[in-house]
Amino acid sequence: MTGSARATAAAMALLTGVPAGCARQATAKGPPPRVLLETAGGTIALSVEVARTPEARARGLMGRPHLDPDAGMIFLFGDDAPHSFWMKNTLIPLDIVFIGEDGRVAAVTEREPLSLRGDDGGVKSRYVLEVNGGWVRQHGVKPGDRVRFEHVLY
Secondary structure, X not given: OOHHHHHHHHHHHHXXXXXXXXXXXXXXXXXXXXXXXXXXXXXXXXXXXXXOOHHHHHHOOOOOOOOOOOEEEEEEEEEEEOOOEOOOOOOOOEEEEEEOOOOEEEEEEEEOOOOOOOXXXXXXXXXXXXXXXXHHHHHXXXXXXXXXXXXXXX
């Protein structure tokens, strides 16, 4: 990325409140990524940042003081396996949604900030979604619910 492109991404981040990496992703590849959860109460759309590299997955939402109400981070893995998450340096409570290779919610866990205890939901997952603490309960997300992706898997 050129210096001017980096500056543009940084300016967009300041204007929109979206981290520069997410702004760069949305402008470079078209529409912003979204995750849609199909629950008994209807379909819920979330704007997401995509953690597809080992570095992005390791960093996750660490150090963030805030996450917008209908925003999250989706972690993409190359295999359907137990993927453990901890809350080291994570400042906000999170709900973690483990999604199987079949595109269904396999498990949900509620996590408190700064915990060093790992948690894989007791299931294999191909994708993992992090959202604000209490979001899953508020929206009635349950194991078995269908998950769809828009502009995430490219």
